[in-house]
Amino acid sequence: MPEIQHLHIMNATVLDIAAGSALPNQSVLVEDGVISWVGPSSEVAAASGTQTIDADGLYVMPGLIDGHVHVTAATADLGAMAEWSPTYVAAHTARNLKAMLHRGFTTVRDVAGADFGVAMAVEEGLFEGPRVIFGGKALSQSGGHGDMRSMGASAIDPHQCCPSIGIVCDGVDAVRKAARDQLRTGAHHIKIMLSGGVASPTDRVDSTQFSESEIRAVVEEAEASNRYVCGHAYTARAVNRGLRLGVTCIEHGNLIDDESVRLFVEKGAYLVPTLITYERLKADGEAAGLPAASREKVDTVLHAGLEALDRANKGGVKIVFGSDLLGAMQVHQSQEFRIRAQVQTSQEVLRSATLTAAELIGMTGRLGVVAPGALADLLIVKENPLDDVTVLADPASSIEAVIKGGQLVGR
16 A cells, blocks of 8 residues: 655645635645645644644645646647757747746646646656646647748648647548547537737738537537537627627637627636736747747737626626746746736635636546645745735746645656
């Protein structure tokens, strides 16, 4: 029998994100990667052989969840990356994952690119990083947001080992098969491109993509496997269409309207804004490899995102934290906290990166909380982010320790 691993964090102020409260002089006991007890430090004594951390003057909070990442995206030129060696992309992926974990993200949801191999590499300790909730390759129509061919290119290699982020499929039968193929590999969700985007070379941001029958087919396949569909969409036209057809989660949504908010609430759907990516694409896109055709589209969505977040937040939409950064821009992941704090309270931002994100990925009570029965994914931080969430925008100075699965992460 393997030896049970014990961890005792004592004298901490524990954050309850749901209540928006901070409980002082608390202890957190961990056994085999799971929180076994939380309560006053005066009421517990650590068992022999327990690793002890004295968190006096510090705060313990749940590990962060980023609901929109591309851990394999080693460059912003996704079309070029599709022709790279998978081994080379894997090396970049390992570096990206390690950096995310050290920024305090103990779980990430990858929405195009990561596969079962990436998730297994983390689970088995081959890669140091957050647990990866993956969807495999995104589904795109020809000329859609996942089609990275230039106007003059015809060939496309659909082999699953090619490090592209998407599969091009047209027609109900092809779309249905593509969805089944991703589910066959253990995908937790299916990503579908509902509108144009910035990184793709030939589509318009304001376009809608896939027919209604194609979208319904993907939703049917996901529901049959007890999974869900998340949809890339910017305009209200594309967002509302997707929500009406059964898409559970909308990525971006920079140009939503009041009808969008009504549909989100009615359907119980989620919105994952990704505001930092537009700021960095504008500032760093060219240096990071973003092609000129894509850079020209950034302004269309850059300035509307904060207004959309404010509209959704005031309307009671379930909002999840996301960053969506590519290549060298991934170092700015934590800056999303700074941007969101302009229109949301600190508690609202924290909920999006813990409780609501955990709900989206089906891990309510297991992630996003400091409570018995939850996985011991924890951060020990120097200041209370419930007072000012922007302290998390600088993880190097704000995070004292990262704990994933009860194991202290080396810094």
